[in-house]
Ligand SMILES: O=C(O)CCC(=O)C(=O)O
C-alpha cells in the first residue's frame with residue numbers, strides 16, 4: 530500500500546532542513562547500501578554522523594510525531610534515524626528492495642524495515658525526472674510530490690528513483706519497523722481508523738457505536754501488534 534502524507538513538513542520546516550543540510554558535507558550514497566543496492570545506486574547522501582544530519586533528522590522526527598495521518602498509517606514501533614539524499618546530473622537509483630534489517634552504525638540499533646518513506650524536499654518543477662517508481666499489485670506507480678509531502682510504501686516492494694536530468698532532487702528517507710508487520714493487516718487498521726475518525730466528526734466521539742468501533746480497533750491492535 531502506498532500512502533501519501535501531504536505537508537508532513539510545512540514550508541518553514543522544509544526551509545530549515547534545507548538550510549542545514551545544503552551546507553553540509555555530502556558523500557557517495559553507497560555508504561548505506563546493501564550489496565545489491567550498491568550496484569544500482571548513484572546518488573549522494575549526508576553522512577549518518579554529520580551533525581547537520583542529526584539535527585535535520587530530529588526536525589523530521591518532530592514533524593512525524595505531530596502527524597496523526599503518519600502515525601495512523603505507519604503505526605511505527607522503531608524508526609531508523611532519518612537520512613538525506615540528493616540526485617543530479619543523471620544520478621538515479623535502479624530497481625531494488627530495501628535491506629530487511631537495518632543496523633545503525635555505532636549503536637547497533639536494529640530496525641526490521643517494514644515501511645520505507647521518502648519526504649520530498651525540493652519542488653517538483655525544480656527538476657526533471659527523479660520520480661520514485663514503485664511496483665505494486667495494482668501496477669507501477671510513479672510518485673513525485675511537492676516539497677514537504679511524503680510517501681509511505683512497503684520496504685518489500687521493488688522500487689527505483691528515475692534519473693534526474695535537470696536540477697537537483699533532495700529528499701529525506703528512512704525505514705520503519707511497524708507495530709503491525711503485515712501490510713494488509715496494517716491497511717485494514719488504517720481504513721478502520723480513518724472511517725471511525727470520519728464518523729466521529731459527524732456523530733461525536735461519545736456515540737455508542739463509535740465507542741464500540743474504537744474498541745474493535747484497539748482490540749485488533751492488541752491482537753496483532755508487537756509493542
Ligand atoms: O530517494 C528515494 O526516494 C528512495 C531512496 C531509496 O530507495 C533507498 O535509499 O533505498
Ligand SMILES: [Fe+2]
Pocket residue numbers: 625626627645688
Ligand atoms: Fe530503497
